[in-house]
Structures are given as C-alpha cells and as structure tokens.
Amino acid sequence: MPGALDQSSRERKRGAILRAAVEVFAERGYSGARVREVAERAGVADGTVYLYFEGKEDLLVSLFEENIRAFLMRARRDTDDVDDPGKKLRLVIERHLASFEADRTLANVFQIELRHSRRFLRKVARGQVAAYLGLLKEIIEEGVASGRFRSDVPPEVAARAVFGAVDELITAWVLAAHPRPLGEQAGPLLRLLLEGLHARRVGGNQ
Amino acid sequence: MPGALDQSSRERKRGAILRAAVEVFAERGYSGARVREVAERAGVADGTVYLYFEGKEDLLVSLFEENIRAFLMRARRDTDDVDDPGKKLRLVIERHLASFEADRTLANVFQIELRHSRRFLRKVARGQVAAYLGLLKEIIEEGVASGRFRSDVPPEVAARAVFGAVDELITAWVLAAHPRPLGEQAGPLLRLLLEGLHARRVGGNQ
Amino acid sequence: MPGALDQSSRERKRGAILRAAVEVFAERGYSGARVREVAERAGVADGTVYLYFEGKEDLLVSLFEENIRAFLMRARRDTDDVDDPGKKLRLVIERHLASFEADRTLANVFQIELRHSRRFLRKVARGQVAAYLGLLKEIIEEGVASGRFRSDVPPEVAARAVFGAVDELITAWVLAAHPRPLGEQAGPLLRLLLEGLHARRVGGNQ
Amino acid sequence: MPGALDQSSRERKRGAILRAAVEVFAERGYSGARVREVAERAGVADGTVYLYFEGKEDLLVSLFEENIRAFLMRARRDTDDVDDPGKKLRLVIERHLASFEADRTLANVFQIELRHSRRFLRKVARGQVAAYLGLLKEIIEEGVASGRFRSDVPPEVAARAVFGAVDELITAWVLAAHPRPLGEQAGPLLRLLLEGLHARRVGGNQ
DNA sequence: TATGAATGAGGTTTCATTCAT
DNA sequence: GATGAATGAAACCTCATTCAT
Numbered sequence: 023m024p025g026a027l028d029q030s031s032r033e034r035k036r037g038a039i040l041r042a043a044v045e046v047f048a049e050r051g052y053s054g055a056r057v058r059e060v061a062e063r064a065g066v067a068d069g070t071v072y073l074y075f076e077g078k079e080d081l082l083v084s085l086f087e088e089n090i091r092a093f094l095m096r097a098r099r100d101t102d103d104v105d106d107p108g109k110k111l112r113l114v115i116e117r118h119l120a121s122f123e124a125d126r127t128l129a130n131v132f133q134i135e136l137r138h139s140r141r142f143l144r145k146v147a148r149g150q151v152a153a154y155l156g157l158l159k160e161i162i163e164e165g166v167a168s169g170r171f172r173s174d175v176p177p178e179v180a181a182r183a184v185f186g187a188v189d190e191l192i193t194a195w196v197l198a199a200h201p202r203p204l205g206e207q208a209g210p211l212l213r214l215l216l217e218g219l220h221a222r223r224v225g226g227n228q
Numbered sequence: 229m230p231g232a233l234d235q236s237s238r239e240r241k242r243g244a245i246l247r248a249a250v251e252v253f254a255e256r257g258y259s260g261a262r263v264r265e266v267a268e269r270a271g272v273a274d275g276t277v278y279l280y281f282e283g284k285e286d287l288l289v290s291l292f293e294e295n296i297r298a299f300l301m302r303a304r305r306d307t308d309d310v311d312d313p314g315k316k317l318r319l320v321i322e323r324h325l326a327s328f329e330a331d332r333t334l335a336n337v338f339q340i341e342l343r344h345s346r347r348f349l350r351k352v353a354r355g356q357v358a359a360y361l362g363l364l365k366e367i368i369e370e371g372v373a374s375g376r377f378r379s380d381v382p383p384e385v386a387a388r389a390v391f392g393a394v395d396e397l398i399t400a401w402v403l404a405a406h407p408r409p410l411g412e413q414a415g416p417l418l419r420l421l422l423e424g425l426h427a428r429r430v431g432g433n434q
Numbered sequence: 435m436p437g438a439l440d441q442s443s444r445e446r447k448r449g450a451i452l453r454a455a456v457e458v459f460a461e462r463g464y465s466g467a468r469v470r471e472v473a474e475r476a477g478v479a480d481g482t483v484y485l486y487f488e489g490k491e492d493l494l495v496s497l498f499e500e501n502i503r504a505f506l507m508r509a510r511r512d513t514d515d516v517d518d519p520g521k522k523l524r525l526v527i528e529r530h531l532a533s534f535e536a537d538r539t540l541a542n543v544f545q546i547e548l549r550h551s552r553r554f555l556r557k558v559a560r561g562q563v564a565a566y567l568g569l570l571k572e573i574i575e576e577g578v579a580s581g582r583f584r585s586d587v588p589p590e591v592a593a594r595a596v597f598g599a600v601d602e603l604i605t606a607w608v609l610a611a612h613p614r615p616l617g618e619q620a621g622p623l624l625r626l627l628l629e630g631l632h633a634r635r636v637g638g639n640q
Numbered sequence: 641m642p643g644a645l646d647q648s649s650r651e652r653k654r655g656a657i658l659r660a661a662v663e664v665f666a667e668r669g670y671s672g673a674r675v676r677e678v679a680e681r682a683g684v685a686d687g688t689v690y691l692y693f694e695g696k697e698d699l700l701v702s703l704f705e706e707n708i709r710a711f712l713m714r715a716r717r718d719t720d721d722v723d724d725p726g727k728k729l730r731l732v733i734e735r736h737l738a739s740f741e742a743d744r745t746l747a748n749v750f751q752i753e754l755r756h757s758r759r760f761l762r763k764v765a766r767g768q769v770a771a772y773l774g775l776l777k778e779i780i781e782e783g784v785a786s787g788r789f790r791s792d793v794p795p796e797v798a799a800r801a802v803f804g805a806v807d808e809l810i811t812a813w814v815l816a817a818h819p820r821p822l823g824e825q826a827g828p829l830l831r832l833l834l835e836g837l838h839a840r841r842v843g844g845n846q
Numbered sequence: 847t848a849t850g851a852a853t854g855a856g857g858t859t860t861c862a863t864t865c866a867t
Numbered sequence: 868g869a870t871g872a873a874t875g876a877a878a879c880c881t882c883a884t885t886c887a888t
Contacts, residue, residue, distance in 0.1 A: 051346050053259065057883060067643070067849045069885075078883065108426070134346050139257050140403075143340060147403055165425065172427045175416040182400055183393035183420055190392025191385070197346075197353055210381040214389055218424030219371065220314070221378045230867050231479065231870030263858060273874045278859070463758050465671065469862060479870045481864075490862065520838070546761060551669050552752050552815075559815055577837065584839045587828040591809070595832055598808025599801035606800055609758075609765055622793040626801055630836030631783065632726070633790045642888050643849035675879065685853045690880065 036074045039064040040088075043081045048127040052082060052135040083145065086136055089128065090150035093121055097157060107165030108216055114157065115188055116208050122192050123204040133193045155181050184215055242280045245270040246294075249287045254336040258288060258344045289351070292342055295334065296356040299327055303363060313371030314422055320363065321394055322414050328398050329410040339399045361387050390421055448486045451476040452500075455493045460539040464494060464547040495557065498548055501540065502562040505533055509569060519577030520628055526569065527600055528620050534604050535616040545605045567593050596627055654692045657682040658706075661699045666748040670700060670756045701763070704754055707746065708768035711739055715775060725783030726834055732775065733806055734826050740810050741822040751811045773799050802833055 042063035046055045057078050061068045075081050097117055101110040122129035137143050158181035165171030171180075191211065195201040248269035252261045263284050267274045281287050303323050307316040328335035343349050364387035371377030377386075397417065401407040454475035458467045469490050473480045487493050509529050513522040534541035549555050570593035577583030583592075603623065607613040660681035664673045675696050679686045693699050715735050719728040740747035755761050776799035783789030789798075809829065813819040 053345065056881095068851095068883090069643075069849055070847085072884070073847070111425075130346075134343070134349060137340070138344050139259070140336075140340050141257075143399075144403055147400075162425070170427060171425045172419070172423070175420045175425070179397070179413050179416045180420055180425060182396050183417055186392040186394070186396025186399075187389035188392070189396065190388050193392075194353075194388055197350055207385050210385045211389055213378070214381045214386055214424070215420070216425050217378070218420070218422050218426075219317075219368070219377045219381070219386060220422055220424075221376060231481075231865095231872065232867095233872065262856095274858090274876090275860075275874060276872080279872070284858070465757065468860095480862090480872095481870055482868085484863070485868070523837075542758075546755070546758050549752070550756050551671070552748070553669075555752060555811075556815055559812075574837070582839060583837045584831070584835070587832045587837065591825050591828045592832055592837060594808050594812055595805035595829055598804040598806070598811075600804070601808060602800050602804025603797070605804075606765075609762055619797050622797045623801055625790070626793045626798055626833070626836070628837050629790070630832070630838075631729075631780070631789045631793065631798060631834050632836075633788060643851065643886095644888095645851065674877095686855090686879090687853055687881075688851080691851070696879070 032074075035064075035066065035070075039066065039071055039074055040081070040085055043085060044128055044131055047082065047085075047135045048130040052138045079142070082131075082136065082142070085131065086146060087150055089132075090154065093117070094150065094153055094157065097154075101161070107161050107168065107170055110161045110164075111158070111184070111216070112208075112212050114161070115184070115212060116205075118188055119192065119204040119208050122195075126196065129192060129196050133189070133196045155185055158184055187211060187215065238280075241270075241272065241276075245272065245277055245280055246287070246291055249291060250334055250337055253288065253291075253341045254333040258341040285348075288337075288342065288348070291337065292352060293356055295338070296360065299323070300356065300359055300363065303360075307367070313367050313374065313376055316367045316370075317364075317390070317422070318414075318418050320367070321390070321418060322411075324394055325398065325410040325414050328401075332402065335398060335402050339395070339402045361391055364390055393417060393421065444486075447476075447478065447482075451478065451483055451486055452493070452497055455497060456540055456543055459494065459497075459547045460542040464550045491554070494543075494548065494554070497543065498558060499562055501544070502566065505529070506562065506565055506569065509566075513573070519573050519580065519582055522573045522576075523570070523596070523628070524620075524624050526573070527596070527624060528617075530600055531604065531616040531620050534607075538608065541604060541608050545601070545608045567597055570596055599623060599627065650692075653682075653684065653688075657684065657689055657692055658699070658703055661703060662746055662749055665700065665703075665753045666745040670753040697760070700749075700754065700760070703749065704764060705768055707750070708772065711735070712768065712771055712775065715772075719779070725779050725786065725788055728779045728782075729776070729802070729834070730826075730830050732779070733802070733830060734823075736806055737810065737822040737826050740813075744814065747810060747814050751807070751814045773803055776802055805829060805833065 039060060042060045043055075045063060046060050050056075050059075055078070057071055058068050060081065061071050064071075071081075075084060097114050100113045100117060104110050104113065122132070136146055159177045162171055162177040162180050162184075166173050166177060188211065191207055192204065195204050245266065248266045249261075251269060252266050256262075256265075261284070263277055264274055266287065267277050270277075277287070281290060303320050306319045306323060310316050310319065328338070342352055365383045368377060368383040368386050368390075372379050372383060394417065397413055398410065401410050451472060454472045455467075457475060458472050462468075462471075467490070469483055470480050472493065473483050476483075483493075487496060509526050512525045512529060516522050516525065534544070548558060571589045574583055574589040574592045574596075578585050578589060600623065603619055604616065607616050657678065660678045661673075663681060664678050668674075668677075673696070675689055676686055678699065679689050682689075689699070693702060715732050718731045718735060722728050722731065740750070754764055777795045780789060780795040780798050780802075784791050784795060806829065809825055810822065813822050
C-alpha cells in the first residue's frame with residue numbers, strides 16, 4: 023500500500039505536533055505563538071501542520087479536548103466504585119490538582135491560553151468543561167439524594183463553585199513565581215467546600 | 229489660558245472614550261476591537277484617544293483599575309462597621325455579584341477580555357485583584373481570630389477559593405445565552421462557602 | 435498701539451524658534467524632529483511656530499537661507515578689495531571652513547539634514563547655493579581672464595569641483611567621532627586645488 | 641525537496657525586487673516610496689519583499705552595497721596593471737562618472753536618497769564608501785611614494801577632495817533639468833585635480 | 847504525503863497642522 | 868498675538884494559510 027501511511031505513523035506525527043504546540047503556546051502565549059515554530063519543533067514543514075489540524079485554533083481545541091477527555095475517563099474510573107459522594111469529590115479534585123501539578127506547561131496553556139477569546143471560551147465551556155461540570159453535578163446530586171449533602175444549595179451552583187475554586191487555585195499556582203505545591207491545598211480546599219468556613223462546636227470538623 | 233481645557237471637560241471626554249471602549253471590547257473582544265471604532269463611538273478623532281490614554285492596552289488597564297478601585301472602596305465601606313465576618317463576606321460577595329449584574333457589558337470585559345494574555349493576566353492579578361483578595365483574606369483572618377471561622381483552612385487558600393467560586397459563577401452568567409439572575413445565586417453560594425456541602429443534623433446550620 | 439508687537443520682539447521670538455530648530459534638527463535629524471519639541475525649547479506653544487514659519491520645512495529653509503545669505507555677504511566683503519583670484523579663493527574657502535568649525539551643530543544640519551529629500555535639495559541648490567557657486571565661478575573667471583588660472587577647465591566645472599571638495603571635507607568632519615580641526619585642512623586643500631596633485635620640478639609651486 | 645526554490649530562481653526574483661526598488665526610490669524618494677509599489681512593480685505580493693529583504697531600509701542598503709561592491713571590483717581590475725598613478729586616478733574617476741551616466745535612475749538614488757538621514761549616511765560612509773576612499777588614498781600614496789605626486793597634501797585629504805569633487809559633479813548632473821554629459825567633464829576635472837587651477841608658463845600643463 | 851515559497855489582509859499610532867477660544 | 872486640544876491621514880510589516888510541485 024504505497025503512499026498510505028499506517029495509522030501509528032500518523033498518530034506519532036500528530037502527537038509530535040500537539041506536544042510542540044503545548045510548548046510554544048506555553049512559552050509565547052496563544053497569539054504570540056507562530057505556527058511556524060510549532061512546525062519547526064515538531065520537525066515538519068509549515069504546511070504539514072495543516073494536514074493534521076484545521077489551523078492554529080484547532081491545535082488548541084484538540085489539545086484541550088484530548089486532554090480533558092482523558093482526564094474525565096480517569097476521574098470517572100476513580101470514582102466508579104466509590105459510594106461516599108464526599109470521597110468522590112475528594113478523588114476528583116485531587117486528580118484535577120494532580121494532573122496539572124504533573125505538567126505545569128500544560129497547566130499554563132489550560133489555565134490561560136485556552137481563555138484567550140470569548141468565542142473560544144464558549145466553545146470550551148460547552149464541550150468538555152460542561153462534561154466535567156456535569157460530573158461534579160452528578161456527584162453532588164447523589165449526595166443530596168442520599169441526604170449527605172445539603173439540599174438548599176442547587177447542585178448546579180455548587181458544581182460551578184467547586185470548579186471555580188479549584189480552577190482559581192490552579193491559576194494562582196500557574197502565575198506564581200514560587201508556587202506552593204498544589205497537592206498541599208487539596209485538603210484545606212476540601213474542608214472548606216465540604217464543611218464550610220464556620221467553626222463547629224465540640225467534636226468539630228473532620 | 230486660551231486653548232487649555234478645564235478639568236471637568238477633560239474628565240467628560242475621558243469618560244466617554246472609556247465607555248465607548250467597554251462597549252467595543254465587549255462586542256468584538258480585545259483583539260478584535262479597533263481603536264477607530266472606540267473613537268467613533270466616543271465622537272472623537274482617532275488621535276484624540278491617544279491624548280487621553282497611552283494606547284489600546286491602556287484603555288483596558290484603565291477600565292479595569294478604575295472600576296475595581298471604586299468597587300473596593302464601596303466594599304470596604306460596606307463592611308467597615310460590621311462585626312460578624314460571615315456577614316462581611318456576605319456583603320462583599322453580594323456587592324461583587326450585584327456590580328456585575330448591573331452592567332453585563334462591563335462584566336463581559338472583566339470576565340473575559342481582561343484575561344486575554346498571560347502578560348495582562350499577571351498585571352491584573354498583581355494589582356487591584358490582589359487588593360481584593362487581600363480584603364477577603366483579612367475578613368477570613370478576622371473570623372479565624374475570633375474563633376468563628378475554622379482555623380484549619382489557611383485564609384490565603386480560602387480567599388482564593390471564595391474568589392474563584394464567585395468569579396466562575398459570574399463567568400458562567402456572562403457566557404450564558406439565558407442567564408439566571410446572579411443575585412439568586414448569592415444565597416446558595418454563601419451557604420456553601422460558610423456552612424459547607426455536608427448536611428447538618430437537626431437544628432443545623434443557617 | 436496695543437496688540438501690535440514691536441519689530442524687535444517679533445524678531446527675538448523668531449530667532450528663538452530658529453535656534454531651537456537647529457538644535458532639534460541636529461539632535462534628531464529632520465524627520466525625527468518634532469515641531470512640538472522645537473516649540474518647547476523656544477518656550478512657545480505649538481501653534482505659535484506657525485505664526486512665524488509656514489511649517490516644519492520652512493524652518494529648515496529659513497535656517498538655511500538666512501545663514502548662507504550672511505555667509506555670502508561676509509565672503510563678498512572679504513574678497514572685495516583683493517585682486518589675486520587665488521587669494522580670493524583662499525579667503526572664501528577659509529571662511530567656509532571656519533564658519534562651520536565655529537558651530538558644529540549648525541554644520542550638522544547643513545551638511546546632512548538639509549539634503550534629506552530631492553525636492554528640498556533642488557530648492558536649496560537653486561537658491562543660495564547657486565549664489566555661492568556663482569561667487570566661486572566669478573572668482574575663477576576673473577582668474578582665467580587675467581591669465582592666472584588655466585583656461586582649459588570650464589569655470590562652471592571648476593566651481594563645482596571646488597565646492598564639492600570643501601563640502602566633502604566638512605561632511606567627513608561632521609560625521610567623524612573625533613574629527614581633526616577643519617582649519618588644518620584648508621592649506622592642503624588649497625594647494626591641491628590651486629596647484630594640483632602633480633609634483634613640480636625645482637623651484638616649483640607654492 | 642518539493643517547495644524549495646533553486647538558487648537562480650531566487651536570484652532572479654531578488655533582482656526584480658531590487659530593480660523595482662531603484663525605480664520607486666528614484667521616483668518618489670526614500671520616504672515617499674511605498675513597499676507596496678515596489679512589490680507591485682516586481683510582480684510579487686507585499687509580503688514577498690520581506691522574504692528577500694529585511695525591510696524597506698534593507699532594500700536601500702542592499703542596493704547600495706551590491707552596486708558599489710561591483711564598482712569597486714571593476715575599478716580595481718581597471719587599475720591593477722597600470723603604473724602611473726595619474727592614469728590610475730583618471731581610470732577610476734572615468735569609471736565612476738561613466739557608471740552613473742549609464743543609469744541616471746540609479747544615480748539619483750545614490751546621490752540623493754542614500755543620504756536621507758544621518759544614521760544612514762554614517763552607515764554608508766563607513767562601509768563601501770570608506771573602501772572607495774581607501775582606493776583613492778592608496779593611489780595617491782603610491783603617487784607620493786614614487787615622487788610623482790606632491791607630498792605636501794595628505795593623501796587622506798586629497799582622497800576626500802577628489803571624491804567630493806566627483807560626487808558634486810554627479811549630484812549636479814542628477815539634479816539638472818538638462819544636464820550636460822558627465823563624460824565631458826572628466827577631462828577638465830582631472831586637469832584641475834592633477835595640475836591645479838594655476839596656469840603654467842611655457843609649454844603649459846599636462 | 848510533504849514541502850515551503852508565496853500570499854495579502856489588516857490595524858495601531860504618530861505628528862504636522864488647524865482653529866476655536 | 869498666543870494657545871494647545873483636536874484632527875486624521877497614512878503605511879510598514881507580520882503571519883496564518885494556501886497550493887504548485
């Protein structure tokens with residue numbers, strides 16, 4: 023089958039371009055990034071990028087979708103055979119934080135470059151992020167249904183608040199010159215979200 | 229002093245340009261916005277914009293700084309003679325939500341365009357946003373000191389989480405086609421942040 | 435006569451603007467010079483410059499015309515009661531070199547900024563420079579008529595060559611980081627122009 | 641290597657752009673010239689100019705450097721096997737005049753546009769023009785060493801004077817509405833430079 | 847499939863000049 | 868006369884994308 027490229031070779035090249043894109047986006051920002059530089063680092067010609075992706079923005083979209091899809095799969099697997107919704111939330115958030123802590127370059131792109139325009143933000147918000155919010159909401163709904171979570175906070179609002187809190191911690195970590203480990207912040211954050219700010223009387227909190 | 233402009237006249241024109249800028253940024257996004265269009269809507273010549281601002285970016289910076297400064301002043305005034313830190317938090321967050329709900333166009337610019345690049349995000353994060361986070365942190369520290377807030381969540385982390393949760397709700401509201409009133413969400417959000425997700429037994433919280 | 439400005443006051447202001455212009459042109463070059471800076475240094479408002487000059491270019495024209503007119507008057511007075519055309523040439527060239535050596539800032543403007551465009555160069559070439567070339571030509575023609583200068587070099591060509599040689603020495607002096615005094619070069623230059631490069635036998639020239 | 645351009649094809653396009661640039665600079669002057677017009681005349685897109693040159697100024701620099709380099713090579717070849725320094729000078733000057741007479745458009749650019757700013761003038765003066773002055777100086781030094789040229793005119797000064805005289809004749813020719821052939825002026829000019837203005841006794845000059 | 851030369855749209859900013867006061 | 872705020876034209880260059888080879 024001359025001329026035809028086997029799947030794995032295609033995938034390998036595609037992956038190389040995507041990895042180069044993460045680097046360049048992280049270093050130069052989305053609008054500062056040149057397609058040419060992505061191509062160079064991936065070891066292909068400018069035009070080749072367009073054989074694998076629709077354009078510069080598609081690079082960002084693909085980057086995002088593929089990573090978040092993988093994250094969601096792992097998150098769902100993590101929580102599948104857990105019953106306690108509080109524990110589920112803990113597992114998801116810990117994975118969320120850990121995923122980014124493991125790759126600050128990628129975190130940079132996710133927390134910052136991904137949000138560079140309204141159009142893009144909308145696209146992102148409606149796609150995989152909505153799925154992630156959906157997962158959070160499901161967990162919270164389960165919690166409410168089982169009576170473990172309070173029912174006077176709409177799961178929709180709670181899910182967003184949880185997401186926002188985690189997201190903000192990560193953004194701060196990405197922007198900081200000398201960030202403190204994200205993992206350290208999971209415990210306090212969960213205490214806050216699950217137990218609230220108020221001090222409890224005797225026997226206190228968790 | 230012929231030729232010289234009195235202060236109020238200057239301020240009026242400056243304000244007109246700034247308001248035009250909010251509109252254009254909201255409609256077209258920061259990079260899609262043209263200085264010419266801002267000038268047109270403000271009823272001045274292109275060059276006049278540069279008599280009042282250093283450039284396109286300064287338009288965004290000024291917009292941001294001036295609005296957040298005003299917000300912070302009001303927030304501090306709101307809370308100055310309140311003792312209960314929980315109530316303080318409530319007042320600040322309510323004002324935060326209300327400020328944006330009052331001007332969706334401005335909200336759009338704040339939640340989205342202001343974050344269009346890392347450089348800008350950093351600038352923003354270090355300036356007035358840091359001051360806002362500082363206010364939240366102060367309130368939380370007071371709460372911890374008085375024993376009303378739990379001490380096992382570092383105020384730094386709590387402040388960021390609170391900010392992130394509020395910020396995310398606003399962003400969702402800005403992006404939504406048919407958003408539900410932000411004001412409605414203040415109550416549940418505060419319940420979540422102050423009391424936590426966990427249900428309390430009889431006589432519980434609130 | 436209220437409202438009317440006496441002549442001397444007008445002249446004083448005009449002179450101040452012109453002097454400021456020389457400085458600014460010398461420092462920033464013609465196209466780099468801002469009318470505003472000229473006005474500032476002269477201590478007047480931007481618009482005032484236009485009450486005394488037609489515009490930026492007229493500043494340069496006036497600068498040039500007035501200086502060269504003065505130079506020509508002095509040169510003619512210097513040579514009026516000299517008979518020897520060789521000596522006349524010497525006096526004119528020495529004054530030319532000395533005039534610039536006395537004011538390097540002005541020299542800078544004359545040798546460089548004055549030539550910034552074809553249109554300007556033409557205007558300059560046809561005006562006072564033509565008068566200067568005319569003076570040189572007259573002297574040479576006298577020399578030819580009196581048999582002291584050779585007749586096989588058209589005075590027109592000779593005048594231009596003389597001017598070009600002097601002009602080039604001055605330009606080099608203006609551009610040099612550590613220039614040698616211009617005065618030193620008058621002697622050798624005149625020997626070359628009057629006697630030529632060829633060595634003479636015994637008792638030769640000079 | 642699909643997509644790659646062979647050398648000659650590159651050179652052809654580069655040459656076309658350079659030729660177009662000479663025309664446009666000559667017609668409109670450096671600052672009046674638009675890159676777009678250069679591109680149009682060369683039959684390429686605006687952006688293509690930037691694939692071959694760094695920018696508008698590089699167009700002028702390249703123009704200059706390449707032409708003067710070629711001129712210098714020819715001049716050195718012309719004089720290589722000539723002994724008499726007077727004859728050498730004649731050959732160089734004749735070539736200098738002839739080169740420009742052959743291309744008035746190019747002459748225009750060289751005599752006028754090339755000198756449009758101090759920065760540029762310096763760059764030009766330090767590069768290939770310095771090499772040309774060096775050639776003239778060498779010839780004169782040889783003449784002095786061999787006793788044929790007088791030793792009381794520093795070769796440095798003589799070289800500049802010679803250059804200035806030639807340069808001025810060319811500039812006049814470029815600016816003139818109805819110029820007289822440059823070639824005609826070589827003889828008188830050389831007589832002046834080699835023999836001087838003074839008439840010689842019996843048997844005269846040359 | 848891969849290449850990379852070519853394309854060409856697109857916009858901020860400066861600054862000489864004007865003119866209402 | 869003097870001021871200085873306002874005007875608005877004008878153009879270089881970049882870079883995502885295309886397409887002939």
